[in-house]
Amino acid sequence: MEYESIAKEKILKKLEDFQKYDYKYSDGRILGSMCTSAHPFAKKIFYKFLDSNLGDPGLFKGTKAIEKEVIKSIGVLLSNENAYGNVVTGGTEANIMAIRAARNFARKHKNIENGEIILPKSAHFSFKKATDLMNLKIIEIELDDNYIMDLSSIEDNISSNTIAIVGIAGTTELGLIDPIEELSKIAIKYNIYLHVDAAFGGFSIPFLKNSGYNLPNFDFSLKGVSSISIDPHKMGLAPIPSGCILFREKEYLDVMAVNSPYLTTKKQSTIVGTRLGASAAATLAIMDYLGFRGYEKIAMELMNNTKFLKENLIKDGYVLTVEPQLNIISFNHPNIDTYDLANELEKKGWYVSISSCPVSIRIVLMKHIKKSHLKEFILDLREINKNY
Numbered sequence: 102m103e104y105e106s107i108a109k110e111k112i113l114k115k116l117e118d119f120q121k122y123d124y125k126y127s128d129g130r131i132l133g134s135m136c137t138s139a140h141p142f143a144k145k146i147f148y149k150f151l152d153s154n155l156g157d158p159g160l161f162k163g164t165k166a167i168e169k170e171v172i173k174s175i176g177v178l179l180s181n182e183n184a185y186g187n188v189v190t191g192g193t194e195a196n197i198m199a200i201r202a203a204r205n206f207a208r209k210h211k212n213i214e215n216g217e218i219i220l221p222k223s224a225h226f227s228f229k230k231a232t233d234l235m236n237l238k239i240i241e242i243e244l245d246d247n248y249i250m251d252l253s254s255i256e257d258n259i260s261s262n263t264i265a266i267v268g269i270a271g272t273t274e275l276g277l278i279d280p281i282e283e284l285s286k287i288a289i290k291y292n293i294y295l296h297v298d299a300a301f302g303g304f305s306i307p308f309l310k311n312s313g314y315n316l317p318n319f320d321f322s323l324k325g326v327s328s329i330s331i332d333p334h335k336m337g338l339a340p341i342p343s344g345c346i347l348f349r350e351k352e353y354l355d356v357m358a359v360n361s362p363y364l365t366t367k368k369q370s371t372i373v374g375t376r377l378g379a380s381a382a383a384t385l386a387i388m389d390y391l392g393f394r395g396y397e398k399i400a401m402e403l404m405n406n407t408k409f410l411k412e413n414l415i416k417d418g419y420v421l422t423v424e425p426q427l428n429i430i431s432f433n434h435p436n437i438d439t440y441d442l443a444n445e446l447e448k449k450g451w452y453v454s455i456s457s458c459p460v461s462i463r464i465v466l467m468k469h470i471k472k473s474h475l476k477e478f479i480l481d482l483r484e485i486n487k488n489y
């Protein structure tokens with residue numbers, strides 16, 4: 102058997118033929134994604150650093166310094182410029198690192214072998230992967246009437262095996278923020294690790310707060326917060342893959358470190374070995390280019406689009422599940438089954454997702470969705486409504 106060489110033009114044509122089957126953000130019809138088209142400048146920088154390997158930082162000292170600068174800049178955004186951490190592949194890896202840190206810390210200081218983590222029902226499924234990998238148990242907390250973590254049942258669920266509490270700042274399905282301030286108090290009271298998953302909300306909540314939105318505190322300014330996940334490849338406009346994990350203490354990285362004796366650095370705390378330097382470089386590029394003001398402008402624009410869609414939905418008889426805190430809207434029609442509605446929308450070329458709790462149409466208003474797309478979407482919804 103031989104794998105024959107093919108001419109470059111033919112390869113390109115073949116790949117482009119495959120690519121035709123992909124939906125494009127620029128069509129404005131992908132309504133259920135937390136990702137978007139990365140900024141062109143970030144893409145350019147990404148390509149420049151494609152060969153840099155953060156898994157062997159002694160060889161790529163410059164790129165390692167870039168990663169440090171990313172963590173510092175995001176630390177400033179999250180009220181702790183002295184945070185420690187890494188640029189990783191996204192929210193899943195960041196959450197796995199956080200849980201691994203909590204597990205190893207509890208193993209070292211509290212002698213807990215197979216611990217439990219307390220998290221809300223709304224937590225992303227990446228925590229199921231984390232607990233499965235580490236043989237930990239999940240204690241799931243119900244949501245309250247506002248679909249955020251029900252505070253009243255947390256303390257009852259804390260046991261001598263609890264290794265971490267998790268709160269979400271921007272839930273996957275509804276974009277809501279858990280009461281992190283109260284979780285922080287509980288974490289301090291019981292001396293338990295608190296992880297905040299701000300994979301989605303991290304690049305918008307601070308900017309919205311700064312421009313006057315009344316949103317809860319969620320970051321390192323709360324003394325009980327031990328770590329935060331935040332994804333540049335969601336609201337940060339960086340190319341995929343780019344996620345970040347930030348820790349308050351260096352010890353959380355140390356307890357995860359394994360020896361890498363033959364490499365230029367002798368210890369490694371990340372899960373992945375060979376790591377893209379390109380993610381760190383492109384993230385730094387877009388953060389420097391936009392600056393906090395640039396992100397603030399985008400966050401405000403997306404909230405204005407959210408308000409526009411919300412008002413039109415209500416006008417047309419659709420019912421919102423909850424008042425949006427961020428740029429995610431969840432809704433239903435009182436007389437149309439949610440799955441039927443999603444099917445009808447797909448027939449008209451709109452790709453929405455369906456939330457599970459509660460079952461509803463979920464729209465994530467990312468930057469590729471312009472007001473003009475929303476106007477067309479509203480007209481199509483109106484037509485579907487008319488035919489029912």
Ligand code: 0PR
Nearest residue numbers: 134135136191192193194225227273298300301
């Ligand atoms: N934490 C939260 C709060 C998330 O919403 C997500 C992903 C993660 C962690 C995991 O992040 P990674 O997927 O980067 O590992 N949320 C999106 C979701 O599940 C991911 C996504 C994005 C899915 C774009 C589809 C899509 O088209 O909805």
